[in-house]
Amino acid sequence: MENGAAKPVIVAIDGPSGTGKSSTSRAVAAQLGLSYLDTGAQYRAITWWMVTNGIDIEDPSAIAAVAGKPEIVSGTDPSGPTITVDGVDVAAPIRTQEVTSQVSAVSAVPEVRARITELQRSIATSAEHGIVVEGRDIGTTVLPDADLKIFLTASPEARAARRSGELKGADVHSTREALLKRDAADSSRKTSPLAKADDAVEVDTTELTLQQVIECVVTLVEEKRAAQ
Numbered sequence: 001m002e003n004g005a006a007k008p009v010i011v012a013i014d015g016p017s018g019t020g021k022s023s024t025s026r027a028v029a030a031q032l033g034l035s036y037l038d039t040g041a042q043y044r045a046i047t048w049w050m051v052t053n054g055i056d057i058e059d060p061s062a063i064a065a066v067a068g069k070p071e072i073v074s075g076t077d078p079s080g081p082t083i084t085v086d087g088v089d090v091a092a093p094i095r096t097q098e099v100t101s102q103v104s105a106v107s108a109v110p111e112v113r114a115r116i117t118e119l120q121r122s123i124a125t126s127a128e129h130g131i132v133v134e135g136r137d138i139g140t141t142v143l144p145d146a147d148l149k150i151f152l153t154a155s156p157e158a159r160a161a162r163r164s165g166e167l168k169g170a171d172v173h174s175t176r177e178a179l180l181k182r183d184a185a186d187s188s189r190k191t192s193p194l195a196k197a198d199d200a201v202e203v204d205t206t207e208l209t210l211q212q213v214i215e216c217v218v219t220l221v222e223e224k225r226a227a228q
């Protein structure tokens with residue numbers, strides 16, 4: 001747009017675990033003055049609530065029955081994203097092994113996805129300057145009309161090495177197995193599985209530095225904006 005504020009731009013970044021979605025999305029949003037939404041944190045938050053309230057994670061109908069109860073609020077400033085459940089800051093507890101190992105089961109429940117998807121759409125449409133939203137089904141289901149869709153990939157070895165680097169003391173082999181198990185569950189669920197949208201740009205980050213991935217995505221966003 002000439003002589004005015006740029007039209008809000010919506011960027012969807014999807015891909016499996018450890019491909020660099022969070023780090024890339026945050027940096028791109030910060031660099032371009034956009035909001036940032038980590039949708040995985042929302043699924044982790046609802047999982048944390050289920051675990052904390054003693055809901056049987058093996059029972060999808062028990063999860064479905066209470067999916068509407070917790071109030072999840074996401075702060076979308078890329079320099080300090082936040083997440084609360086019923087007013088409690090859960091940024092740390094949602095990263096525990098306990099939550100990580102249960103999140104795929106909770107996020108496969110259609111009532112959970114419907115609730116969280118609605119929340120994601122309302123956050124995305126109210127972002128004044130635009131937003132980078134990262135997850136598994138953003139380009140396919142949550143925001144199919146996003147201005148730009150990116151699908152990040154990397155070899156399982158690279159992803160496991162990155163993740164075990166973060167989790168001090170975790171060995172690469174067991175991290176790789178856990179990560180592949182979660183990918184398989186996320187890719188095979190019936191409702192809105194992890195998938196590349198037909199019109200997404202695929203970026204294999206195996207041999208790229210984080211900085212190179214960020215630059216690549218920033219360039220793609222700028223090209224889109226220039227063409228609008």
Ligand SMILES: Nc1ncnc2c1ncn2[C@@H]1O[C@H](COP(=O)(O)OP(=O)(O)O)[C@@H](O)[C@H]1O
Nearest residue numbers: 017018019020021022023162166205208209210
């Ligand atoms: N291209 C890259 N090269 C090396 N390390 C990376 C790269 N991209 C991300 N990382 C690191 O890998 C880890 C996982 O990245 P993250 O952004 O959390 O991935 P995701 O959100 O896809 O699970 C982080 O420690 C991050 O700094």
Ligand SMILES: Nc1ccn([C@@H]2O[C@H](COP(=O)(O)OP(=O)(O)O)[C@@H](O)[C@H]2O)c(=O)n1
Nearest residue numbers: 017018039040041043103104107135136137
């Ligand atoms: N859009 C999304 C985002 C995450 N998720 C679920 O939430 C889990 C945690 O996502 P995450 O982005 O925090 O995962 P990692 O950063 O550990 O890869 C995934 O394994 C999925 O089960 C989802 O189903 N849909």
